[in-house]
Amino acid sequence: MDNSPLIILASGSPRRRELLSLLGLPFEVITSEADESTPPDWTPERIVRSLALRKAEAVVATAGERNAVIIGSDTIVVLDNTVLGKPVDKLDSKAMLTRLQGRTHKVYTGVACLGFPNGKTIVEHRVTSVTMRAMTEEEIAAYIATGEPADKAGSYAIQGLGSILVERIEGCYFNVVGLPLSLLGEMLSEFGITVLSR
Numbered sequence: 001m002d003n004s005p006l007i008i009l010a011s012g013s014p015r016r017r018e019l020l021s022l023l024g025l026p027f028e029v030i031t032s033e034a035d036e037s038t039p040p041d042w043t044p045e046r047i048v049r050s051l052a053l054r055k056a057e058a059v060v061a062t063a064g065e066r067n068a069v070i071i072g073s074d075t076i077v078v079l080d081n082t083v084l085g086k087p088v089d090k091l092d093s094k095a096m097l098t099r100l101q102g103r104t105h106k107v108y109t110g111v112a113c114l115g116f117p118n119g120k121t122i123v124e125h126r127v128t129s130v131t132m133r134a135m136t137e138e139e140i141a142a143y144i145a146t147g148e149p150a151d152k153a154g155s156y157a158i159q160g161l162g163s164i165l166v167e168r169i170e171g172c173y174f175n176v177v178g179l180p181l182s183l184l185g186e187m188l189s190e191f192g193i194t195v196l197s198r
C-alpha cells in the first residue's frame with residue numbers, strides 16, 4: 001500500500017495549479033484566506049517565506065485529520081529595494097511597468113511545505129533575475145488593456161503575452177510563474193514523496 005502523504009495545494013492561483021500538475025502527482029486544492037500584510041521593514045526573503053507559511057497554515061484546519069503535505073507559496077517582484085506585489089488598479093500597473101521596462105529586476109518566490117499531522121515544516125525560497133526590454137507608453141497601455149497584468153505580481157505574466165517583454169532570465173523560470181518546481185521536488189522528497197521513482 002502507498003503510504004506517501006496526500007498533497008494539498010493551499011492556493012487560489014490557477015498558475016500554481018497548472019505548475020503542480022506538471023509533476024504528475026495527485027493533489028487537492030484548498031484555498032486559503034491568509035492575511036497577506038507584512039511590516040514595511042521586512043526583507044523580500046522574509047516576506048515570501050512568511051507568507052508562504054501563513055498560506056499553508058491557513059488551511060490546516062480544513063485539511064482534516066489526514067496524512068498530508070500542505071504547500072503554500074508567495075511571489076513578489078523586487079526592483080531597487082521596492083516590493084511590487086499585485087497591482088491595485090490599471091494606474092498602478094502602468095506605474096509598475098514603467099519602472100520595470102528596460103531594466104533587470106528580481107522575482108522572489110517562497111515555498112512552505114507543512115507536514116500534517118506531524119507538523120514537520122520546511123520553508124525555502126528562490127530568486128530569479130528578469131530583464132525586460134524597453135517599452136513605449138503605447139505598448140504599456142496596450143498590454144494593460146489585455147487585462148493580463150491585473151492579478152500578477154509586478155503586473156506581467158512571463159507565461160503569457162508578457163513573454164514578449166522579457167529579454168532574458170537567470171534562474172528558475174517556474175519561480176517567476178509562482179512555483180519553483182525543482183525546489184518543490186527536493187522539498188517533497190523530504191516528506192517521502194518522490195516524483196521520479198524507479
Ligand SMILES: Cc1cn([C@H]2C[C@H](O)[C@@H](COP(=O)(O)OP(=O)(O)OP(=O)(O)O)O2)c(=O)[nH]c1=O
Pocket residue numbers: 010011012013015016032055073074075076077086107151152153154156157158159162176177178
Ligand atoms: C511575475 C509573475 C507573477 N505571476 C503571478 C504568480 C502569482 O499567482 C501572482 C503573485 O501573487 P501571490 O500572492 O503570490 O499568489 P496568488 O494570490 O495569485 O495565489 P495564492 O496566494 O492563492 O497562492 O503573480 C505570474 O503568473 N507570472 C509572472 O510572470
